[in-house]
């Protein structure tokens with residue numbers, strides 16, 4: 001026990017007022033994300049204490065009353081009086097910003113609070129906080145209220161057999177929009193912490209629901225890796241590398257390559273914080289992998305001296321968990337959300353640690369090393385071929401669009417008020433005819449697509465689409481160019497509306513068009529100019545009464561409403577409606593229903609486009625079977641909007 005340790009060694013920087021004035025600066029935001037930073041700050045201190053070898057259990061309890069409590073089994077916060085600061089240990093930790101100073105001889109500090117601001121910030125943003133330190137056989141207590149003001153002075157509550165620290169707080173509902181703690185969010189955080197702090201058990205209890213979960217990793221990262229790769233066949237086994245650089249940067253990495261998997265998954269941490277945006281440590285890992293496999297491939301004559309393995313291709317199928325601990329004086333986070341490690345020294349630290357050991361590993365595991373190199377070479381071939389095809393197609397399309405004269409296919413509108421104009425892309429000539437008759441000629445233009453690109457696969461699909469004369473017309477009609485030349489300010493239509501039948505073919509055309517826009521006119525999607533028209537599926541009528549229905553539910557309701565003697569038209573396609581009906585139900589702004597298309601999550605969208613148009617046909621089939629119900633039309637990223 002470090003009984004000689006005293007509060008006189010602490011230093012003080014600021015009071016707490018600035019935190020309440022600008023909470024965002026300290027915890028990022030005052031939404032639920034910010035709220036949980038209060039928890040991470042407290043948990044961090046408990047983790048640091050455990051990392052130092054003090055205490056094997058950390059308890060986190062979400063109480064019924066909305067407060068949260070963290071308990072550890074460490075040495076207890078030193079509470080003695082610091083003459084220079086005129087404050088006791090509790091006040092230094094909880095009432096002063098960055099109050100820590102020499103408190104922690106810890107070389108590595110958790111930075112889970114992300115902004116690394118310390119527990120006083122939690123106190124500053126709480127309605128109340130109570131702290132116990134069980135130390136030297138006694139229980140010392142203090143209570144703070146209203147943003148960290150002393151509510152009861154330091155009190156010796158008497159003898160105890162406990163050891164450790166106990167902190168309980170209630171967030172300030174005048175600061176946070178919502179003060180409800182999330183079990184799942186906390187569970188995820190504790191799971192991360194547990195894997196990075198092997199041997200320590202985290203116990204989470206939610207008194208509100210009785211829900212409980214413990215987190216414990218005997219083997220830390222290795223076990224975490226196993227969990228991320230269960231049921232997946234490996235091209236290699238898991239490779240575990242650990243080391244410390246000259247500057248004292250600790251590196252631990254567990255990684256491997258999966259078979260039949262084209263994703264790259266690198267989960268990285270710096271000082272216990274997930275670095276979602278990577279940073280220098282991740283760059284170091286990538287560099288080491290590329291270098292090691294290249295040396296191996298050359299030495300074993302898998303590629304020629306003047307060739308090299310491409311890093312991106314190499315990392316397809318990679319799963320890596322990387323944890324670095326950077327000494328506090330070097331630790332630096334970057335980016336809007338501070339999710340990126342900005343410590344330059346981490347690059348070489350990780351690179352050298354991994355390179356030195358991976359080179360040996362590869363020599364000792366020839367079949368694995370060769371398999372990864374071969375997979376990379378295959379991947380490079382596939383990509384080169386696809387890139388070539390795309391280039392050819394683009395050139396062809398460019399020549400088509402530039403040498404273009406207005407097609408007789410397009411029925412233009414008369415208004416020049418581009419923002420109000422609407423372009424209907426219609427499936428089939430007959431529906432095109434109805435649309436032409438039913439439109440408002442002033443601001444609605446019609447472009448019929450003849451048939452549809454053959455239902456083949458991936459590159460074939462896109463080729464067929466780009467070779468389609470109407471697509472050239474479409475680009476010309478929208479009037480803003482395509483690919484890198486696309487300029488959103490030049491578009492000739494405020495709404496580009498895809499109008500297809502509500503069946504498989506219609507869905508396929510929608511997907512192809514959306515994918516086309518995604519690949520060649522992304523800003524059009526990003527700014528919400530693309531819509532999907534929703535033609536009704538049924539008309540229920542009797543006498544003068546009629547109701548259009550967009551799904552089976554509505555159909556049942558309409559039948560009941562119209563009552564006796566109702567009759568039903570079922571529309572299998574747009575062509576079955578006359579122009580008047582099409583106009584009324586699907587084209588007139590006051591009556592129609594449109595789905596506005598947005599890219600909600602670009603990563604997910606890329607993934608989807610990959611599924612739709614990538615070369616992995618099985619993945620596409622799986623996805624379609626699992627996700628698309630062709631009776632609903634909602635199979636891309638859409639948001640429903642019914643115009644007023």
Ligand code: 2B7
Nearest residue numbers: 002045046049070071072075076100165166167
């Ligand atoms: C940097 C400051 C915050 N501190 C100590 C010692 C132990 C200790 C703490 C803690 C959260 C909820 C239960 C060091 C470190 C302050 O100085 S904070 N344990 N646990 C904690 O906050 N848990 C300490 C050296 C000798 N004796 C005690």
